[in-house]
Amino acid sequence: MKIDDKEIKIESYDIFTYRRIRRAIGYLGISLPILLVGLSLISLFKTAVQPSISDYYYTNLREIFTGTLCAVGLFLICYKGYGNSSIWKNDNLLTNIAGIMALGVALFPTNPDDFKAKIYTLIPYSEKWLGWLHYGFAALLFLIFALLAINVFTIGQEHETRTPKSILNENNIYRVCGYSIIVFVIMVPIAETFNLFNYSTLVFEALSLFAFGIAWLIKGRALGDKGVIGQKIYQENNPVNTEKVFEE
Template sequence: MRGTLVHSYLFLRRAIGVIGLLLPVVLIVGGLLADGGLAGSISGYYHGSLRDVFVGAMCAVGVFLISYRGYDRVDEVVGNVAAVAAIGVALFPTAPADADGTERVFGVLHLVFAGVFFLALAFFCLVLFRRSDDTAPTPRKRARNGVYLACGLVIVASLVLIALCALLGLAEALRPALWLETAAILAFGLAWLTKGEAVLADLEG
């Protein structure tokens, strides 16, 4: 029974990681092919031909996170918060350029959910994933902790830079939010794939 649960948790972690790694690539490449251009952000693809891909991926991440059970109550709470935020990101789209009153309200909610989602992911990387029951972690565990630390810092740095770019009014033609969100999502995907032991798994025997 324990072995079955372990394999289930590994599958969930890997599934979340794969979605995180594939989502930006699919949206950016697919958007270029289907719509002939780039969106201003990852969330901006909601308003293009790939809306269903974006919504479906975020809802799938939310469902996987709700199903995920970590080592203790803190893991579960953070996972549930991230799950609700992921689904909120999908259900409350970012505001388009010509947004009306309702769309602007949805846009504000979208930003709140997105911020909570990324902060929860950073907390997973910087704190929860790096914990260990062993007083002497294996070399592979130390290496994984290095990956988690780097991924968490990338997520936090991306959020800070997105806020700075918005405050400084950097040219939208550069699409800073798109590339910074892409970096954060790729880091999130790599961290969860590593947690699923698809990367740097401990050697058996």
């Protein structure tokens, strides 16, 4: 089928828009733990380093915590991914659910040490089960992050036949990020149960967000796709490969 130049330009514009959204999601994910911990080390904010990222809800940095999560959630909901007959590979469905989960994590905080000082954004009651909603939203959110990296982001090169493929091929990076998210999330309760080290929850949550952010940045081609990077990561040399435009 013949495709005219106008259609290619429109499709290429859409691809660049998708990439900008992907990069925005990636940068937000990586910046959240860096901002929270970094600002905690500045006496001006009068906030100590917290045991977990979720605990920042009860500090002076609450707006950064909730604002970043809400931004990620809205970007994920607005992001129009591709449909797939399998729900485990349905980009649009998974990103919409992840967006709702991110908003849930932001709006339903974790249970605090002092329930008398508990503040809820939506439901003003000090009930432990409301805090468990936060944990459920967070667990499902990270699970979907892993599914997106492992099952969805790898579709573009699933049937790629060109060889040789570099160890830095994008699909390898996505899988490493996806499986890393799963490992880090599993390590959170293990580290807490066995008291492995201080701030273990904060560290593993941050690592999970870093893995999530890296996957989205690679998908958004934050490093570019020319020259060596294009060859090793994406197996292409041009900034826009019209053969791949319709696969992404």
